[in-house]
Each structure stands twice: as structure tokens, then as C-alpha cells.
């Protein structure tokens with residue numbers, strides 16, 4: 001996938017490691033804490049939990065003086081780059097910089113006095129701290145002369161159903177960038193978030209043509225995970241597939257760990273990051289199913305997340321009819337049927353167990369396979385032999401009695 005070339009910025013410290021954004025760096029995944037930053041213990045616990053989930057960068061809100069006062073202790077107890085999210089109070093940005101924060105997120109539009117924005121820029125420049133300039137659709141609509149502005153701005157993207165909003169976000173960004181560039185500050189990342197997926201796609205496309213600063217992608221206020229995932233991933237996935245985007249946050253009205261999990265899964269699916277942990281393939285089930293596959297898949301997923309670090313493919317299939325074809329490429333696979341499961345490792349059958357033992361045995365095989373990969377005895381994606389589907393009638397289709405006997409029944413169809 002060709003990625004659009006952007007300038008590169010770096011965030012972090014020796015303690016946290018440096019995360020690069022833009023240029024040839026991997027697309028990074030960000031999220032934000034939801035607790036009060038000044039509650040140091042719970043803030044640290046939340047940041048560490050999100051970092052363990054895979055977050056590359058974590059943002060915290062600093063609306064109060066007490067929040068910036070807590071920052072140096074929080075920074076001491078965490079090992080992931082942290083961004084201070086500043087709205088309205090420029091002093092919070094300066095205080096965060098003094099506390100050693102790794103990056104500032106600023107919307108210059110809600111800091112009325114230009115000299116205040118200047119002082120934040122100077123403080124960041126002095127310590128080489130990057131700033132994300134973030135405009136959001138919701139925070140840029142000018143209320144006073146909204147109708148007139150909409151008509152004026154709508155002319156720029158006249159054939160777009162929300163052209164005035166695109167124009168407004170881009171105009172605002174240009175205006176803000178001028179402030180930063182006039183002070184020779186280029187350690188910048190930019191975002192222009194909308195709650196509408198189509199508007200987000202079109203705005204980021206347009207921005208990527210105009211500026212070479214790295215882009216932070218996001219669909220803001222996307223809602224709960226069930227619907228927010230679709231809205232976010234359709235927009236961000238489209239942009240990333242076009243090579244647009246250097247870092248991202250998926251925003252849910254839910255546990256932020258899901259934002260990280262889904263952001264990473266999107267990047268892995270697009271081949272933009274190396275997968276960490278197992279990739280689970282599972283059949284959607286149909287009328288052939290003879291085990292509780294949904295529960296099994298969920299349990300397998302949880303166990304793999306706990307025990308497997310190498311990016312092996314694991315397939316959980318409901319039957320032996322189509323399962324082998326559908327599980328092609330899996331390193332470890334189970335085909336279930338008639339309350340039993342046959343387990344394969346790289347094409348070789350290794351077990352045939354009753355339903356209640358499938359989870360444990362499958363995990364055991366995955367852990368063993370992981371050790372062999374780590375010891376260089378096995379290679380991911382290789383197959384010793386092609387999986388030969390067991391006879392659906394004899395082995396799994398007609399019950400464990402047949403499996404035990406190892407017999408294969410013959411059937412005839414049609415009429416003479």
C-alpha cells in the first residue's frame with residue numbers, strides 16, 4: 001500500500017520509548033483516559049491498562065490546575081507517551097509542558113488571545129514538544145452569522161452536500177497553521193474530525209492534498225462500540241487504504257481499551273502493522289452446526305489473547321463439510337461436529353476430542369506450536385500436508401460411536 005509522505009514528528013522520552021508519527025513510521029494507535037487526571041492512582045492505572053492493551057500513545061484531559069499538577073507523578077509511573085488535551089485555558093498547556101508532557105493537543109480556536117497561543121508554541125518549541133492542532137466539526141461552526149458563512153463557504157465545495165463544513169474546517173486549519181508557521185514551528189500533527197463518516201473521508205482527503213503535516217485520523221462522537229465501530233472503521237479504513245493517515249484514535253462511548261483493540265485490528269487487517277498475537281478465523285455457522293460454536297469462539301478468543309503472542313492463524317470451524325476449505329491457511333484449526341472436535345496443526349491431525357475438551361486441547365496445541373515457532377522448529381503459514389477433511393458421515397457426522405470404531409459408512413443417493 002502506498003502511503004502518502006508526510007513530515008515526521010517524534011513523541012516520547014527515553015523512559016517511554018519514542019513513537020514516530022508520519023514519514024515512514026507505522027500508523028500509531030491512540031486513545032484517551034476517561035477518569036479524572038488529578039486522581040493520580042486511577043489515572044496511572046487507566047493509562048497502564050490502555051498501554052497493555054496496545055495503545056502507542058495515551059491522551060489525558062487537563063481542564064484544571066490540579067490535573068497539570070498531577071502530571072509529573074503520572075509521567076513517573078507510566079511508560080507510554082502522554083498527550084495533554086487542552087481546551088480554553090492556555091495556562092494548562094504551559095503547565096503540562098513544564099511537567100514534562102510529551103505532546104500537547106490544542107484547538108487554537110478556543111483560546112481567544114493570540115498571544116496566549118504564541119506562548120504555548122514558544123514553550124513547546126523550547127522543549128521540542130510537538131503539538132496536535134485539532135479542529136472538530138462541532139467546535140468550528142460560527143453561530144453569529146452562520147447562515148451567511150454557510151453560503152459563502154459552501155461555494156468552495158459546491159457539489160458536496162456539506163461543503164460549507166469542509167471549507168470551514170480547512171479554512172480554520174489554514175488560519176491556525178499560519179500562527180504556528182509564523183513562529184517557525186513545524187513540530188505539528190493535524191486533525192479535522194467530524195461525526196459524519198462521509199464528511200470525515202472527504203475532509204481528510206482534501207487536507208492531505210494541501211498540507212504535508214502528519215494526520216491524526218478520527219471520527220468524533222462515533223457513539224457506542226456497536227455502531228461507532230462501523231462508522232469509524234468505514235471512514236478510517238477508507239482513508240488508510242488510500243495511504244492517508246499517520247496516527248488514529250477510534251472514539252467510543254465505551255471502555256477505551258476497545259478503541260485500542262479495534263484500531264489495532266483495523267491496521268492489522270490492512271497490513272499496516274505487524275500483527276501481535278493470534279489471528280482468529282471462525283465460521284459464521286449454519287444449519288450444519290452441532291456444537292455451541294459462538295461460545296467456543298468467544299472462549300478461544302479470550303484464551304488466545306491471554307497466552308499467544310506470535311501471529312499464528314487459528315481457525316474454529318463448525319463442521320467438516322466446508323470447514324477445511326474455509327480454514328485454508330490456518331496454522332491451528334479445529335473442525336467441530338456431533339459434539340466432538342478434530343484438531344489440526346499445520347495440516348496434520350493431532351487430536352479428536354469431545355466438545356468439552358476442545359478449548360483446553362486447542363489451547364495446548366496453540367501454546368506448543370508457539371514454542372516451536374519461537375524455537376525455530378516451525379514456521380508460521382507453512383503446512384506439512386493439506387488438510388484432508390474427515391468423512392462427515394463416518395467420523396463426525398454420525399456420532400462418537402463411529403469415531404471410536406473408526407468406521408466410515410457408505411451411502412448411496414439417487415435412484416436406478
Ligand code: SF4
Nearest residue numbers: 283285286318319322
Ligand atoms: S464451516 Fe460448516 S458449519 Fe461453519 S458455516 Fe461453513 S458449512 Fe456451516
